Amino acid sequence: MASLKVNRRLIMTPGPVAVDPRVSQAMSNSILGQFDPDFTDLMNETMELIRKSFKTQNKWAYPIDGTSRAGIEAVISSIVSKGDKVLVPVIGRFGHLLIELIERAGGEVHTITAPMGQIIPQEDIIKEMDKVQPKVLAIIHGETSSGRSQPIDQLGKAAKERGAFTVVDAVATYMGQDIPVDEWELDAVIGGAQKCLSVPSGITPITYNDRFSEEINKRKRVEEGIRTTEDGTNDSNFITSNYLDLTQLEGYWSERRLNHHTEATVNVYGLYESLKLAIDEGVEQRARRHSYHHQALKEALTAMGLDIFGDQDYEMQMVVCVDIPEGMQDTEFRGELLQRFGIEIAGTFGEVAGKIWRIGTMGYVAEKHNIMNFISTFGVFLQAKGAKNIDASAGLKALMEFYDKNEL
C-alpha cells in the first residue's frame, strides 16, 4: 500500500484553512499524560492566552475537545434546561444550529429573523428580549453562511439588565475581528480553531464569567466513581450531557484536576502555539490584517466585474460573498477550480445556496501572495469558462494598486 500523499491546496474558504508550520511542528511533540505537571503547566498557560485572546479577566477560559459545535453544545447544554426560554436571532444557517442545540437541550426557542445577507439591528433584538423575557439570548457573531457580522456590542449589557445570559458563537470571527468580551459584557463566548486562529479542527476555546459559572453549577453532577461526598449526588435537575458538562470540565481545568476525560493533549499543543503566535502579532493588529486583505480581495473582485452579495456595512472581515456570475454552475465550477488548480472556495446553504460563492481570507491564509495568486487564477479561469462581463486583468490590476497604495 502506498504511503499517504496529500496534495497541496490554497484554501480560500471560511475554514478549515492552512496551518502555520510552527503549529504543525508543535503538534508533533511527544505525548504527555493529562496530569503530567509539564502538561498542567501548559494548560494554565493556554488558559492565560485564551483570556488574552478574548480580552477578558474571566477565570474560566479553556478549550473543549471537539469541533466548534462541541464548544457551542457544551455551553448550551450546561445553561439551558427543560422549558427554559431562549431567544435566537437568526440570519443564516448557524442560527439554525443554535436552535437545534437548544431544542435538544429541552429549551423553548423564540426567534427573530432577517433574510440572508442582512443583520438584525440591536434595538430590535432588545425589544424582542422585553417581549419574550428569555433566560438566554443565543446569537451568532459571524454568520459564516451569509458572511455577515452581527453587531452585538450592546446586547450583553441589555441582557444582563433583563436578567438574561448571553451566549455568543464567535467561531468564525475569533482572532480575525476584535471581540472584547468584558467590555461588551458577554456572559459566554465560543471561539473557533480551524478558521482565523488556523489550528486543525478538533479543539474549541471558550470563556464565560462567574455569573454564568454560578448558574450552571446549580445543575452540577460529578459522575460516580470520581465524585466526593462534598460533590453530593444531585439526582434530579442535572446537566444531561456528561462529555460536554462544563461543571465537570471546570473540575479538570482547575486545581482539582478532576479525572473526567482523557485530554487531547496534542490539540492543546497546537492551540497553545497558535495562540502564542496570535498574541505576539497582537489582537488588534490581527484584526487589522484581516480587514486589510478582506478589502483588497473585495476591490479586486469588484474590479473584475463580480457583484458583492449582502449588506456591505456589516461584512465579516474574513469572508467576501459574491453573486455567482451568469452562466456559471456552482458546484461544477468549484469542483474544477479545486481539481485543476488546487484552489478551494465555498458555496453556501439555505435560500442563497447555488447563488453565491464565499471566499475566505482567514488566519494563516490572509497574506498578500495568497490573494494575488488566487485572483490571478480565479479571474482567468472564470473568463476561460465563459463567465459574462468578467475582466480578469482589471481584477489583478486593482489588487496590485490596492497593495501598492495601502500599507497594512
Ligand SMILES: Cc1ncc(COP(=O)(O)O)c(C=O)c1O
Ligand atoms: C459560525 C459557525 N458556528 C459553528 C460552526 C460549526 O463548527 P464545526 O464545524 O467546527 O463544528 C461553524 C462552522 O463553519 C461556523 O462557521
